[in-house]
Amino acid sequence: MDDTAERSPFAEGVISVLPILLGVVPFGLVFGATALELDFTALETQGSSLFIFAGASQLAAFDLMADDAPLIVTVLTVWVINLRMLMYSASLAPHLGHLPLRQRLGAAYLLTDQAYAVVIGEYQGGRPARDRLPLYLGAALALWVSWQMSTIVGYLAGSALPADVPLDFAVPLVFLALLMPTLRSRPNIVAAVTAAAVTVAVREIGAGEVAILVGALSGIALGTLSAGTPLKSDS
Amino acid sequence: MSDAAVIWATIIISGVGTYAIRVGFLPAAHRFSTVPPRVRAALGLIPSAALAALVAPGLLQPTGSIDLWNERLLAGIVAGAVGWWTKNVVATLVAGFAVLILLQQFF
Numbered sequence: 001m002d003d004t005a006e007r008s009p010f011a012e013g014v015i016s017v018l019p020i021l022l023g024v025v026p027f028g029l030v031f032g033a034t035a036l037e038l039d040f041t042a043l044e045t046q047g048s049s050l051f052i053f054a055g056a057s058q059l060a061a062f063d064l065m066a067d068d069a070p071l072i073v074t075v076l077t078v079w080v081i082n083l084r085m086l087m088y089s090a091s092l093a094p095h096l097g098h099l100p101l102r103q104r105l106g107a108a109y110l111l112t113d114q115a116y117a118v119v120i121g122e123y124q125g126g127r128p129a130r131d132r133l134p135l136y137l138g139a140a141l142a143l144w145v146s147w148q149m150s151t152i153v154g155y156l157a158g159s160a161l162p163a164d165v166p167l168d169f170a171v172p173l174v175f176l177a178l179l180m181p182t183l184r185s186r187p188n189i190v191a192a193v194t195a196a197a198v199t200v201a202v203r204e205i206g207a208g209e210v211a212i213l214v215g216a217l218s219g220i221a222l223g224t225l226s227a228g229t230p231l232k233s234d235s
Numbered sequence: 236m237s238d239a240a241v242i243w244a245t246i247i248i249s250g251v252g253t254y255a256i257r258v259g260f261l262p263a264a265h266r267f268s269t270v271p272p273r274v275r276a277a278l279g280l281i282p283s284a285a286l287a288a289l290v291a292p293g294l295l296q297p298t299g300s301i302d303l304w305n306e307r308l309l310a311g312i313v314a315g316a317v318g319w320w321t322k323n324v325v326a327t328l329v330a331g332f333a334v335l336i337l338l339q340q341f342f
Contacts, residue, residue, distance in 0.1 A: 022328060039236060040242070044239075044242050048249075052246060052249050052253055053250075053253075057253070061246075061249060068236060071237075071245055074245050075245055075249050075252065079252045079256065081289065082253045082256055084282040084285040084286065085256050085259065086256050086259045087278045087282055088282075089256070089258065089261050090259060090260040090278055093259075093261050093263070093264040096264060101262060104258075105261070107261070108257040111257040165336075166339070169335055171289075172292075172294055172307070174324075174328070175286045175289045175290045176294075176311060176314055176327060176331070177328060178282075178286055178324070179290055179318075180315060180318035180322070182282045182283045187276070187279075187280055189283070191283045192284060192286070194284070195283070195291070196287040196291035198288075199288040199292060200295050200296060200301065204300060211292070215288040220281060220284045223283065224273075224277045224280060227280075
């Protein structure tokens with residue numbers, strides 16, 4: 001631990017996120033290549049990486065748009081997929097509350113599973129307040145740059161990407177890797193199993209467009225019920 | 236395929252909403268302790284539900300419909316087990332890819 005004392009927290013953030021980028025880069029390549037294959041323009045593809053900046057939801061959205069899904073379905077699917085960031089934001093809030101609002105709003109744009117995963121452990125381990133934003137920015141910016149670059153490269157390389165290496169397997173794997181640590185309690189496991197089952201079932205019966213939406217919401221609902229928490233407020 | 240106007244409207248509306256979600260509780264950081272415990276409990280379930288919904292089709296329906304015991308599911312089970320025990324993202328990725336590539340080479 002002491003040999004990192006010389007390193008700035010920003011550099012530390014970058015270094016901490018590097019191993020995770022191993023999963024993010026193939027993901028970005030797959031997204032870019034998929035967008036090309038589905039006949040989206042380079043501008044639309046990069047635009048989504050800039051404006052939405054959330055890989056899983058971008059993939060889902062592009063699949064839906066290529067299928068001519070109604071706009072409302074696509075938008076809601078993106079929001080539900082990204083709803084988990086609400087929890088990350090709630091979890092980070094006490095640690096970043098000391099920052100001026102403008103900095104928090106800027107930091108929010110960069111929030112991802114990976115940046116969250118890197119910093120939350122450090123914050124809960126007790127980093128001084130002055131370290132927290134640079135640590136976050138190091139991880140989050142490294143990720144942002146990788147995502148933008150792998151999107152472009154994936155789009156331009158397109159069909160040149162090796163076909164026998166199952167790069168697209170990176171997508172479920174990255175999320176599987178992030179899912180495991182969340183399964184610490186029975187309600188979480190109930191939520192995950194329900195979401196998985198419902199998503200697969202909905203997709204199986206041919207309503208794939210709304211599968212993730214319905215699956216995730218079902219998972220949250222059943223998980224909340226199984227925690228013995230009434231859905232309606234008593235007061 | 237949706238037309239360009241729908242695509243851009245989708246990207247922008249999705250993006251604005253996603254940003255709002257990311258901002259979430261950050262402005263009210265000092266008031267977070269007043270969020271009711273039930274809401275906090277429900278919030279805590281969102282990552283598990285959303286991530287599971289994202290993972291499941293990739294492992295169980297890689298070609299579109301349910302294909303029990305396909306290679307990706309097996310690779311995913313091993314990767315999941317590795318992830319569970321090591322709590323390490325890289326180990327999970329390596330395990331998953333290694334198993335999948337091995338299965339594809341030999342079966």
